[in-house]
């Protein structure tokens with residue numbers, strides 16, 4: 001399978017804006033109504049994770065990807081993911097925090113929320129709007145093992161990138 005990532009996260013969390021930034025598309029994100037496949041990304045509507053009725057769609061779609069991005073909005077105090085949600089999806093997990101540019105952003109809180117969702121993996125701090133931190137995401141999608149990802153994070157030595165758990 002060619003490497004491909006599914007982005008999941010709450011309604012208005014910034015999934016489509018992130019996808020557009022990653023693909024270098026200048027289009028404005030509108031409300032996502034259904035799955036959107038574009039190049040190496042699958043964008044999902046926020047309702048898919050906010051409403052358990054749609055979990056089966058997430059599970060089915062996960063069969064078509066190698067990686068899953070768990071997106072956490074840095075301005076939100078809540079997580080839309082059930083605790084340890086990533087345990088149910090046997091794909092490479094990448095945590096992405098977005099909207100770090102916002103005055104309302106609390107990046108440390110977002111990291112804590114992601115650690116409740118993910119069992120392990122890289123966490124990337126980004127602003128899709130300012131295109132900060134997003135340059136690490138495409139290379140991560142090229143890596144097939146946690147060992148390689150851990151090494152990549154170490155080699156990058158960037159404030160935008162961390163690995164959880166640390167050791």
Ligand SMILES: Nc1nc2c(ncn2[C@@H]2O[C@H](COP(=O)(O)OP(=O)(O)OP(=O)(O)O)[C@@H](O)[C@H]2O)c(=O)[nH]1
Pocket residue numbers: 009010011012013014015016017018029030031032033044045046047098099100101102126127128129130
């Ligand atoms: N400040 C800031 N705002 C952002 C950022 N990314 C997205 N937004 C804003 O957040 C809102 C929602 O963005 P979308 O990308 O449509 O969110 P989504 O997760 O795709 O939403 P659904 O498709 O409804 O699930 C928009 O008003 C964006 O401009 C960011 O990095 N920083």
Ligand SMILES: [Mg+2]
Pocket residue numbers: 015016017029030031032043044045046
């Ligand atoms: Mg969307």
